Amino acid sequence: MNVEMRAICKAFGANVVLKNVDFSLRGGEICALLGENGAGKSTLMNILGGVLPADQGQILIDGKPVVFQNPAESLGAGIAFIHQELNLINDLPVYENMFIGRELKQRNGLLDSRRMIQETQAVFDRLGVTLDPKAMVRDLDASYKQIVEISRAMMMNASILIMDEPTSSLTGPEIARVFEMMRALKDQGVGIVFISHKLKEVMEICDRYTILRDGCMVAEGKVSDVATDDLARMMVGHDIRTTALQRKRDTRREILRVEKLTDHHNYFDVSFSVHAGEVLGITGLLGDGRSELFLSIFGAGTDYTGQVYFEGRPVRMRSTTQALEMGIGYLPRNRKENAILKDMNILENGSIVTWPRIARFGFINRLLQEKQFSAQVKGLRIKLERPTDPIINLSGGNQQKVVLAKWLSSNPKLLILDNPTQGVDVGAKEEIYDIILDLADEGVAIVVLSSEAQEVIRVCDRALVMYHGVIQGEVSGEAMTEHNIMRLATGASLS
């Protein structure tokens, strides 16, 4: 099945999101749809998936024009949209999820589990998936959830699959598993749109690419004709650096020292130290315990044995308030769940940390609040219309900068950044890296937690690699390579 979108235009009020965008996809190919946050990728795919109507333009399926009023019509035409947030019900088994909304029933009206299991198994067999249809979705890892959702689309005879950042929450081996399935589908003639920020994956799995920038299609072509840097440049519109910076820093003053920290569950016998002006990377695979470790240090995690020293004094954070007052900042992972106050405006999201400091007799000093925030907006180059707009109006990268802004305005001595560029596009990523390096130059001790080896190499002076809650090794300088980090992260040693 071939899909063609011609001269698609879409505007939300005065905000023009898509300008005459063409997009095409043939059966049996994987096409990457690339662009920074806010470039219009999701809007374009939402139009194809029947979620949004186009203002102008045409969609052709095998040469015939079609109009989708809603997602069901689009699905009926064979187009399935796998959203970033998966649509599975954790408390039901796999086979019931496969049939949700159109359950098979026996003549007496009860569910026909046997037939649903059989049909699920048949689909899995056809797609080469080894998975028990009776398994609970809760017990599956993220890649299998992804696979269940894809299988469900295939069961409904989808021949075009739109995958919105399918790998953003997956680990290395899980990504490989999903890719394997994507290749199998491609061989069966299914066309796949792959939306991702990870250019390396695009190079690995995709045949063609289409790049959007500010609502316009700026480039398309074969992936085999370009390199990662070319894609990044076309997305951003100018050159970006991908190599590490060499810095010389004064890192004599110790800020944080951790000795033999153990919570007997997530991390074990962890010891390390961070100095002023240093960027320390902590990396490993998902679930290696690094987030839990730093949540504990920040006073929001599990109880531990061992000792934490801050600026040479033994400390134990009883609350995040105490950590904040001591000069520790913490940017959590999963912005939506852990950092965004969705009912509050941009200004409040960007200043909540410093309210007690700028308050007099409990009243927030609004002038000071605005002054302080606008300084951060300027420094971090946050793009916004009015500070009093809701936070959810901003793109992912700008939301992340607002979260960063609230911590920067507290002037931390130690800044812990957990996955600081999660869901952030290439251009904003670079800006965040620059901010991190500038802060380090000003003498802030910085800890970057990340599972992206490239990111760690890019910004960190040295990195600790964790494996199952234990520090498996340390890399720095020349030895800080993707290869070495991956070896340590999977439990091997360097020598």
Place this chain on the structure above:
Amino acid sequence: MDATVPVKRQSFLTWFRTMWGSRPLFSTFIALLVMIVLQTLALGFNYPSFGAWLGAWLQNWINILRNNAGIGIISLGMTFVIISGGIELAVGSTLVAVGAVIMMLIDTGPMGILQNMGITGVPAYAIAILLALVLGTLLGEFTGLLITRGNLPPFIATLGTMKIFRSVTQHFMQGYSPVVPRGFLSIASFNIAGQLLMPIIYWIILAVVLHIVFTRTTFGRQVIAVGSNERATRLSGVNVNTIKRRVYALTGLLVSIAAVVQVARIGAMDYANAGSGYEMDAISAVIVGGTSMAGGRGTIMGTVLGTLIIAVMNNLLNLMGVPPFLREAFKGVIVIGAVLLQRKEKTS
């Protein structure tokens, strides 16, 4: 000038529509206006003169406000609780418990505590009121501790305290009817221009103060933050447990103020029934006022309007002669209708 009139009318309609869609408070306010118009019509115009009509209309309003001042004050606290993502079912029971303690303290009968200590008159009232406020705050603090330290869901914790506070009060007050001295009654029945306005004045002052607390202070904004995303708030260095405890303590304080007003207004208390159903009335007022049960969204102004909508509706039903048993049904309709209305605004 003539040319601008039709343009202005058209822009009024668009203005109205955008306000209706974007400002939850606006639709609440319009709903109240509609209620007031209906109520005015129900009151009728069958009076000898305009002055007489106005007098009757005002008198009716003063009665409405005074009768609802207690629940209005409690609803203010409930707003904080619901915005923080919690619920407080024990407000009625707390009212009874605090009311009982006040009456025991100021009793002029043989068992009056302060009287037996030789303290009477204004000093006794001051001590009684002070202790009542402290007790209400402590009871709220206790609830807050159950929720934060005990890690109990607010519904469960306050369902428990609701039963405990009332049953203990009833047990200890069995067969004991304290005598409330006349002097104490003046707290509520102090005359201004021949009208009993004090409860209304307390309500207005508290509403204004709490509106300012809610919009301007660190505490007020942190309450919204907690209701909006508790985890993100904690990870922003805010002591979420302290905020929650303070929210319940504040509600306890407001309930005890309502208890003082109620004792002073009525001069007696029925320990089995006083304040029962107040929790649901307060929750209704908060919801009708546009506050989200999920937390994070709401206003003090909205709650005041919500309380008034329900109060005016009650008055309207009364004036129209609707049988008392049916009135609760109308209250239910208004709560459901208000939420449906707010939902529609969000999706459109």
